[in-house]
Amino acid sequence: MSAQILDGKATAAAIKSDLTARVAALKEQGVTPGLGTVLVGDDPASQKYVAGKHRDCAQVGIASIQRELPATATQEEIEAVVRELNEDPACTGYIVQLPLPKGIDENRVLELMDPAKDADGLHPTNLGRLVLNEPAPLPCTPNGVISLLRAHGVEINGAEVVVVGRGVTIGRTMPLLLTRRSENATVTQCHTGTQDLSAHLRNADIIVAAAGVPHLIKAEDVKPGAAVLDVGVSRNAEGKILGDVDPDVAEVAAWISPNPGGVGPMTRALLLVNVVEAAERAAAAL
Numbered sequence: 001m002s003a004q005i006l007d008g009k010a011t012a013a014a015i016k017s018d019l020t021a022r023v024a025a026l027k028e029q030g031v032t033p034g035l036g037t038v039l040v041g042d043d044p045a046s047q048k049y050v051a052g053k054h055r056d057c058a059q060v061g062i063a064s065i066q067r068e069l070p071a072t073a074t075q076e077e078i079e080a081v082v083r084e085l086n087e088d089p090a091c092t093g094y095i096v097q098l099p100l101p102k103g104i105d106e107n108r109v110l111e112l113m114d115p116a117k118d119a120d121g122l123h124p125t126n127l128g129r130l131v132l133n134e135p136a137p138l139p140c141t142p143n144g145v146i147s148l149l150r151a152h153g154v155e156i157n158g159a160e161v162v163v164v165g166r167g168v169t170i171g172r173t174m175p176l177l178l179t180r181r182s183e184n185a186t187v188t189q190c191h192t193g194t195q196d197l198s199a200h201l202r203n204a205d206i207i208v209a210a211a212g213v214p215h216l217i218k219a220e221d222v223k224p225g226a227a228v229l230d231v232g233v234s235r236n237a238e239g240k241i242l243g244d245v246d247p248d249v250a251e252v253a254a255w256i257s258p259n260p261g262g263v264g265p266m267t268r269a270l271l272l273v274n275v276v277e278a279a280e281r282a283a284a285a286l
């Protein structure tokens, strides 16, 4: 048996096609959504991700606003760009690409963003709203994981989900989304301090692997019929992506997200959703 593919590329394409119509409607009302990106430094992976985001924007008709700073940029210089985007009416949503160079206080930068323009859903106000069950832009990667499962009819309601990892962009936010009444999953969060990861994994109907440890999840740890989402991105010496999920898992799982081609494109699609929704709110307030 071989697992069915949770096709992030195709699902993201369907989301983008829906957004294209909504962007066209916004433009008729005189509102053009614009996504800003702040990229600091010259990490090739970050450059590639940001380029992908602007390619997506072009596809759906969202304007692109790109700000690039050298790796030597100071805290004050980065914060000046954030203030500028907060004030720029053409920028309806933006992201600060993480990680920022060593020595920069990331949280201070994030906190300075206008929460109404936070396309990543990572501003403290928006994370707080998520905890309080108030409407807020949702973190893109966890939201992409849920959309990907729903698009393929994987049952989330009542599922035992194991999230591996405790980073802010996925690990710590994924359980918040999964335990909403609308998802209704039971979540176990595992991390480097977990004593017996295998014991937790074997019990999981859905595994969200976001540890950043190549091939951490092995076939013998996966319950037959489980859905396994590979969120981890490591690279080998040749720059090839190595996910958190061992390829043998495909023989045991019922569903598997490829990497690349799984959660990555979904993250980008849900970013655009946040931008369009923010622009729709702005248009409704006109």
Ligand SMILES: Nc1nc(=O)c2c([nH]1)NC[C@@H]1CN(c3ccc(C(=O)N[C@@H](CCC(=O)O)C(=O)O)cc3)C=[N+]21
Residues within 6 Å of the ligand: 048, 049, 052, 095, 096, 097, 098, 099, 120, 140, 169, 233, 241, 259, 260, 261, 262, 263, 264, 265, 267, 268
């Ligand atoms: N403020 C902020 N927001 C983010 O959302 C954010 C971030 N910082 N920092 C880094 C991570 C990583 N991330 C990815 C997005 C898309 C792909 C993606 O589309 N990947 C393609 C392949 C790309 C390739 O081949 O390298 C795929 O999976 O098919 C990957 C990774 C967003 N992140």
